[in-house]
Amino acid sequence: MARTHAFLATAIVAFWATTAPAADRALILTISDYATSPLPGAEFDGANARQIVQRLGFGSDNIRALKDRQLTAKGIEDAFAKLVAETQNGDRVFIHFSGHGTSQRVDGRCQESLVAQDLKMVSSQALAGWLQQLKDKASRVVVNIDACHSGGLIQESGTRGVKPGAPSRFRPRFVAAPEGARCDNPTNVVAEVLTSGVRSTRGATLANNYLYIAAARRDEVAYEDSSGGGMSTASLLACLNALVADTDRSGGISVKELVQCAQTRIDQEFAQDPVYRPHHISVSGNMEWPLAAEAAPSAASERANPVATLSDLQAGSDSRWQVRIDAKPPRAKVGKDAFKLSITSSQGGYLYLLYVGSDRKEFLQLYPDKNEPNWIDADRPLRIPGEFAAEGPRGTNHVLALVSRVPRDFSRILGQGSAAATLANAAAIQDITCTTRNLKRKTCQTVEEDAQVQTRNLKVSAVAVGEADSYGAVMVELVEE
Template sequence: MIHRKAKALPPNGCDALRRMAGSTMVVLALLSTLATPAAEAANHALIMTIGEYADPTANLPGIDVDARNAFAIAEAMAVPRGNMQVLSDRQLSVAGMRTAIAELGRKVGRGDNVFVYYSGHGTQIAGDPGKCSEGLLTHDLQVYSDRELEEALAELSTKAGQLVMMNDSCFSGGAATKALPLAGQRAKFFKLAAASGDYQCGQALNMKFAKNIVPTAAERGANLLYVAAASDSEVAFATSAGSAATVAWLGCLQATSGPGRDGAYRGAELRSCAQEWLDHQRFDQHIALEGNQELPLAYLAAGAAAKPALIDAGAVLQGIRSAASPTVRVALRVTKQRMKIGQDRLEFEVSTQQAGYLSVLHVGSDGKTFDLLFPNDIDANNHVAAGSTVHLPRPSWRVRAGGPAGTSRLLAVLSEKPRDFRKGLAKIGNTGFYGTPANSASAKNLFAEATGEASGDPGRYGASELLAIEEY
């Protein structure tokens, strides 16, 4: 805990300290950062499913179930129905797929969250000698190529803040195409005539396009997570009850408890949960990820009540850090990383390459409170110029180590548009600062405010490394 002292006090507000002391820790539900219709307006989803093809021998079972499940996944991601485009079968000729992806790019605003889903066949055709051209098999038995998908994701990454794609298909070839599904299953790989005969595609490249686009997305400002139904040497399976990977993904996202430290599903945690289900059901496929595997799917919202679990407040700030745009760079440095309780003052500086609005968040040394140190009622002007270094606290306010013995944490956030982290926080007595117990509601509010989802006007934001400060 840090004691704060102001030279000029604001008018007396509610006694936040008394309320905080009397409040109890509450359990953390699966993190939901979008609670209002305005917030939901920033998210978009494109859901594409193909179960019936122009060649009936390519038809897949249960893809209509996938469409419903993907819709539920998008709802769990708090995408409003008006922002979901759901297309299937005949609508997804190669021309239709190109049009749908192009329209998505036109709809997305700067900093918006985007969810793209595909379920159907993956395929390969002969390309250059010894190589394959891979992609999504469209209804008219054409190929929406991996190169086109790379380019589409690259274009989306120029605007999106977070870009998540779930791909329930196979791009695998060679030995993978010889996998024999169990009764009631069908491998989601279709071999076109162009790839028939003695031709073998060689090394499967299921993740190739994702690996190519990840650095491009980071350069352009988007946090990208690509989730594949199977590894690059495996097929994915469809069943009459829905494709295995999609069933697993939805089940995890609708679980009654979050997976860990702060209740938010990260990419790595989603893979672990989904893989456990696939293994239990004996599906011989393995979820594969590319991109930011620690990306909190911060706009997820569970439909069910959460199983009681304690919150790790530091993990919440780390989640905000992980979800930040890689192109908005913020450097945070403290004068002392060990502070003597009741004696040492907190002093730090923040350097930024871009102009924006600076906020400094703090977790107390007991791990039970969130605080907004800057801006505050004494020092409210938090706009900083590009290339500037801000030294804080300023002379009008001071922050001193207040204990208990432990580790407090500090995070600097720079946003393109104003953020009001005071929402959901309470004034701390007459100090001019704001804080709250670290619980599900406050964690939700912090994520929503950091990402801009609370206002439905996101823009990008950057965050510093999360610094640990020992109080002794």
């Protein structure tokens, strides 16, 4: 598929917002000194969670860490109220809780709940309510709950059938709710809300912006190592530090790949334990979200899956920002037809079209050409100048439309308009999510700083004051036949 004639010059009308720059915020809650069933491992989770924040590419300037007696039920409520009040448009939010969990009956339903330091319960319904208040403001919300909500399996399928009191280095993170409130088969209201479709005031589904990680399935017990912390949190951090396998060859690491790595570590840790069986990390929300973490080393020239790269970029987009591609026709005859593309964006920004052909051999930038104006106004369809002839080969092509409030410079990768679909180039393209945040991180180096690795090599674009650094993106298929 080839673009057949030159661009038409258009005026750029760039409206710059006047709000504060988007920020990263983290709320880390750890409880170890329960009056009954203390959790010494939670002492380690605060530091581990801080490292996870940084390894995920979040900034460390706005981390609020509370522990133990600060986290009564009222203290937890106040901490979330403060977080909601301080979060501004475009901010990214990370929330961590380590402590006991339980299940209790709330409004006639059996719900998962967190246990505060004063042994009062904080329901998942309350947590879902706080997260709902972030839906129109935060561009990304990550929640990591290292607790569990089912106690029955401690004596049943969660053990290996040995006598009570057998030695184990693991300790369960569960306490029973008070008599009269206890129940079985609890519901995670947060996960329920995410799967049903959290929506913004504009009607956009926001599940893509949320990630909820639970240490165990709802019918399992989560454990801690008293000398190393919660097994889920420690395993996630170990994988982030050890580099995760890029199993889909996208050039980046997704939440799904990180969790697969962490689960393997948990399974290995429990393999020789005489008492307990491993629990399984459970994820709701956007499992395909691409992380800032680097992939395990591989040959820079190794072939990538470029469609997976574009899919990662789409998964990393802000659900509050809707982008649509109208392609006419959606299917074209080779040697006869041509595609005409029109793009609509719910927010104004700079538009880029990235293309992967059916042979999947290279990345191409269809739009803009060098020095071509590429600003798109909000809710005003932009017809891409020219058309794209169906020249073959026959098959399915993929086009990603990405709209950003700041310019994105692909020139180091696509300086001649295209680049081979290698893992090095795929990793560099993935770094479009690095170009406007945490610029001092080593994972956002330029080619001159890290020519040998040949990743993290996008030219950094300056961010205008007040601009959120999220973006909108959508991918479509164009079939040549």
